[in-house]
Amino acid sequence: MTRRTDLDLDMEERCRLLDDWVDVRRQIAVLEAQASELLVQRIAVHDADVADSPFHRDAIYRSMIAEYAAAGHLPTGSAEYAFTDARTLSVDLPGVRAAFRAGAITVRHVREIVRASGIVGEAVRNKHVDAGTLTLFEQAVLEVAEHDTPARTRTHARQVAAALVPETIVERHRRAASERCVSVRSVDDGLALLTAVLPEALAVAIADRLTRMARHIVRSRNGDGQAQERAAALDSAVESGSPGDTTTVIFGQDDTFTTDPHAGLPDPAAEDADTGADRDALSDERTLDQIRADLLTDLLLASAPSETLGTGLGTIQARIQVTVAATTLTGTDHRPAELDGHGPLDPDIARSLAGRNTGWSRLFLDPTGLVTQTDTYTPTEPMRRFLRARDQHCRFPGCRMPVHRCDIDHTHDHALGGRTRTDNLSHLCRTHHTLKHPDIHDRHRWTAHQGPGGDVTWTSPLGRTYTDPHDDESCSSDAPLGLG
Known part of the structure; x- marks a missing residue:
């Protein structure tokens, strides 16, 4: 008879807690669905009131929303969104409604699906596509929503909508571009909220350039010895929502790294600095968010960053990644391009970017022409291009960190015999990369396995498996072009 150890009992308790948490989350989703069904019933009452008094339609609606909000x-x-979601589920999305009732998706999934479905519903109502298109939309979106996060569901749902009704997407984007604006609103304590509504590609490029310039400043103020690790740590903390985290990372050769055991201790170099400029640089304790805000102010008011913010900033350009089929680029068709990590992009904008930019790389994924393996530790540039196109984001389930902020990791450790092959490489952000490091105790370390098709399956310390599927669209042989 096998004797159960304390470790076995501890593992059972951890598994029980996880299972109970997942079950409660499902029950919460079921209750949210029940609340949505009550709103559907209330909508029926609203519609009857409107039928009796059509001239008071707006007042009836506003009164209902106000009452439920209060x-x-x-x-x-939020109340208005809840009613909109309930009505859309009851009229256009019966499959999503059923999944919501079963607790297979959450209210946040529903919100993202409903928002994306509006484009398809508009196309159906305008008779640009037949009514069955909504059913196709539901089926395609639920394949992801039932197994992934709301954030990934949002991106996938927008991609599906763009594929089903590309003409409507382009028309909406061009119409919405006329609504671009800038506004200012006081938020008290001497601060104000500056809001710019811009075409998405421009907004993403602005945010990226500010981030890269801020990281340059962090590198400059910390000196060559701590430059890359401090900037990456700050950037990773901001992306993960923990800007107060200042863990330092030390980088070695071939993308290897470890945490700095001296992080947070006084810097001798700072104590020995004897020039005013050095003292100013070393005393700069601003966060990455604060630096980005200061840079934005300088760029808008002075047209160029001031010298006090660091040198070499003028050469840093905005970076976005766009994927567009070669047929669209040549004008053969007008399918939307893809602003990687965000959603559809007006094909005219993609063509304009292609005409002014020299950074386009052809991603023709021919099995006989693509370099899939190298004897060195570092992958070749063609392999990197393939991995960027395939992954698009960190390959830990649910993570949306874009590839240009990730490391290329050997799924099976190179030091233990793992080969530098595309089917043994994937992008991981620093946070999830460290989950599989050998210096982590077995009780907390994750392992990963990559299947032949590119799916990455993670095994948790509890023995549970979670799979992040690769993107079939990005690995097709449709010869897309990527702007990196």
């Missing part, structure tokens, strides 16, 4: 202690906008 009773539920919700902002008016």
